[in-house]
Amino acid sequence: MSGLTLHGFRYSVYVRAARIALHERGLDYALIEVNPFSGANDPPNPHPMNRIPVLNHDGFRLFETLAILDYIASFPGPALIPDDPKRRARMWQVQGIVNSYAYWPLVRQVYVAGAWDRAVGRTVDQAELDAGLTAAGPVLAMLEDIATEGLALSGPVTLADIQLAPMIAAFATAPEGAGMLARHPVLSRWWQAMAERPSVTTTDAGLPVDSTEG
Numbered sequence: 001m002s003g004l005t006l007h008g009f010r011y012s013v014y015v016r017a018a019r020i021a022l023h024e025r026g027l028d029y030a031l032i033e034v035n036p037f038s039g040a041n042d043p044p045n046p047h048p049m050n051r052i053p054v055l056n057h058d059g060f061r062l063f064e065t066l067a068i069l070d071y072i073a074s075f076p077g078p079a080l081i082p083d084d085p086k087r088r089a090r091m092w093q094v095q096g097i098v099n100s101y102a103y104w105p106l107v108r109q110v111y112v113a114g115a116w117d118r119a120v121g122r123t124v125d126q127a128e129l130d131a132g133l134t135a136a137g138p139v140l141a142m143l144e145d146i147a148t149e150g151l152a153l154s155g156p157v158t159l160a161d162i163q164l165a166p167m168i169a170a171f172a173t174a175p176e177g178a179g180m181l182a183r184h185p186v187l188s189r190w191w192q193a194m195a196e197r198p199s200v201t202t203t204d205a206g207l208p209v210d211s212t213e214g
């Protein structure tokens with residue numbers, strides 16, 4: 001089952017979601033490192049909007065993480081999309097929350113200011129960090145409610161768990177994010193369980209060591 005190639009930046013949360021899905025399915029794939037933030041376009045990014053990830057399966061090129069996850073879920077293995085209508089609807093709801101409300105504050109604000117910039121020795125942009133933490137509040141509250149209800153983020157892994165996990169991982173890399181996550185006990189327990197999965201540990205890129213990476 002080869003012929004799968006993923007273009008992506010190792011620190012990208014969206015790329016990590018695609019990689020987690022590939023690992024959950026036990027699929028071999030080649031990873032081509034593309035950093036859309038570098039401005040170099042070397043190697044060239046096949047994504048017309050210079051985003052990542054891009055999956056290529058024997059010439060079938062696919063971008064947009066939701067579509068990529070849906071495609072990977074169609075390979076043989078345990079169901080990653082529930083049959084039950086309420087569970088499936090909650091799964092897509094989490095995907096919507098992740099894309100519309102979670103990515104920017106959790107990753108681009110709290111992770112970048114609170115973890116990445118510290119790791120590479122930049123001055124922390126406290127205003128950006130604070131704005132991210134403020135915007136993250138309702139997002140974590142929504143996710144806590146959903147996990148508590150138990151139709152998603154609870155039980156067998158679905159595409160919702162796979163897409164959310166890298167964002168929570170990034171958020172919790174910043175001490176301020178970890179502190180806020182700890183105040184959401186059900187979501188914290190969900191993340192502890194996800195963090196132990198081989199698909200999640202094996203796709204952990206850690207933090208960059210210097211500012212040459214972004």
Ligand SMILES: N[C@@H](CCC(=O)N[C@@H](CS)C(=O)NCC(=O)O)C(=O)O
Pocket residue numbers: 012013014015036037050051052053063064065066
């Ligand atoms: N809607 C896209 C979003 C992907 C995305 O924004 N990826 C980030 C990396 S985590 C990216 O490529 N950023 C480049 C940029 O913002 O210029 C998807 O679901 O795949």
